[in-house]
Amino acid sequence: MVRRIVVALGGNAILTTDPSAQAQKKALEVTAEQLMPLIEGNDTEMVVTHGNGPQVGNLLLQQLAADSEKNPAMPLDSVGAMTQGEIGFWTAQAFTRAMANHGLSAYPVISAVTQTLVDENDPAFKDATKPIGPFYTEEQLPEIQAQFPEWELMEDAGRGYRRVVPSPKPLEIIEAKAFAPILASGSLLIASGGGGIPVVKDGNGYKGVEAVIDKDFSAAKLAEMVEADELLILTNGGDVFLNYGKPDQVHLDTVSVAQMRTYIDEQRFAKGSMGPKVEAAVSFVERTGKIATITSLDNVENFVKFGSGTKIVP
Numbered sequence: 273m274v275r276r277i278v279v280a281l282g283g284n285a286i287l288t289t290d291p292s293a294q295a296q297k298k299a300l301e302v303t304a305e306q307l308m309p310l311i312e313g314n315d316t317e318m319v320v321t322h323g324n325g326p327q328v329g330n331l332l333l334q335q336l337a338a339d340s341e342k343n344p345a346m347p348l349d350s351v352g353a354m355t356q357g358e359i360g361f362w363t364a365q366a367f368t369r370a371m372a373n374h375g376l377s378a379y380p381v382i383s384a385v386t387q388t389l390v391d392e393n394d395p396a397f398k399d400a401t402k403p404i405g406p407f408y409t410e411e412q413l414p415e416i417q418a419q420f421p422e423w424e425l426m427e428d429a430g431r432g433y434r435r436v437v438p439s440p441k442p443l444e445i446i447e448a449k450a451f452a453p454i455l456a457s458g459s460l461l462i463a464s465g466g467g468g469i470p471v472v473k474d475g476n477g478y479k480g481v482e483a484v485i486d487k488d489f490s491a492a493k494l495a496e497m498v499e500a501d502e503l504l505i506l507t508n509g510g511d512v513f514l515n516y517g518k519p520d521q522v523h524l525d526t527v528s529v530a531q532m533r534t535y536i537d538e539q540r541f542a543k544g545s546m547g548p549k550v551e552a553a554v555s556f557v558e559r560t561g562k563i564a565t566i567t568s569l570d571n572v573e574n575f576v577k578f579g580s581g582t583k584i585v586p
């Protein structure tokens with residue numbers, strides 16, 4: 273039986289401390305190697321998705337530094353497309369190499385620039401919550417705010433301050449219906465990177481909107497739309513804990529989706545970091561009756577061998 277899995281890569285899979293292209297490509301080569309146990313020796317179709325939060329903010333900063341009349345900065349949807357293309361290209365090259373190293377290179381890896389439908393009336397457009405770009409210290413805030421008076425800045429999960437932009441919920445991955453034949457062909461597919469380019473309906477077509485979609489929510493929507501058997505969310509840290517970081521923290525192993533929904537309602541998970549991942553995983557399990565796992569990139573081998581990780585089950 274062919275198993276279909278959607279894997280969402282956390283920030284550290286691409287960018288560690290060095291934001292150069294060379295370092296990000298290197299990080300993705302390591303990541304691709306770490307993911308090989310998922311497809312090696314078993315009949316698995318895999319879709320890989322990834323974030324773009326640091327990259328989309330960094331690219332905007334580069335554009336804002338240019339002459340605004342001769343070389344204007346592009347809108348956020350276009351910058352999202354650029355980073356999706358860029359990271360998708362690096363990721364495709366990294367997987368092509370890793371798969372060849374493991375004798376799995378029968379078909380090309382495909383990286384698609386994809387759009388994600390959102391609701392133009394989504395309340396998120398009036399309440400920016402998605403952190404992008406670099407972190408700033410509290411001391412840097414007055415200078416940044418003077419330089420970019422229109423920016424909203426927010427504290428990001430205890431790690432410093434970042435620019436925040438609207439992040440509407442994904443309703444549909446526009447291109448998803450075309451993915452089944454690609455996966456059936458044996459190609460590994462990279463899609464919906466950076467959450468996908470946010471678009472709204474516009475007559476017979478779509479138009480881009482200024483936002484950045486959360487890649488964990490779009491991964492859940494993608495997994496639902498490609499009828500994946502499993503959603504695997506790989507984070508910087510690892511499995512999910514209750515009372516995270518406190519002396520009485522409790523590791524969550526296998527949890528029913530109803531129990532996890534109760535924990536979400538009780539606001540047991542941090543807003544800017546683990547909260548959206550758990551919420552995305554739960555929404556996938558609720559809608560499909562399939563399994564979602566949250567764990568670390570370093571744990572992929574143990575996930576394959578022993579099923580370790582935080583599993584949310586129907």
Ligand SMILES: Nc1ncnc2c1ncn2[C@@H]1O[C@H](COP(=O)(O)OP(=O)(O)O)[C@@H](O)[C@H]1O
Pocket residue numbers: 281282283284323506507508509510511512513514515516540541542544545546547
């Ligand atoms: N309840 C929790 N259980 C586990 N990790 C948590 C929890 N709450 C917050 N975290 C933090 O969330 C981080 C993962 O979120 P984040 O770094 O935003 O994700 P990403 O890997 O997608 O970039 C972990 O490294 C950990 O530090």
Ligand SMILES: NC(=O)OP(=O)(O)O
Pocket residue numbers: 282283322323324325326403466467484485486487488
């Ligand atoms: N788009 C997105 O969610 O990116 P990050 O995961 O990098 O924040």
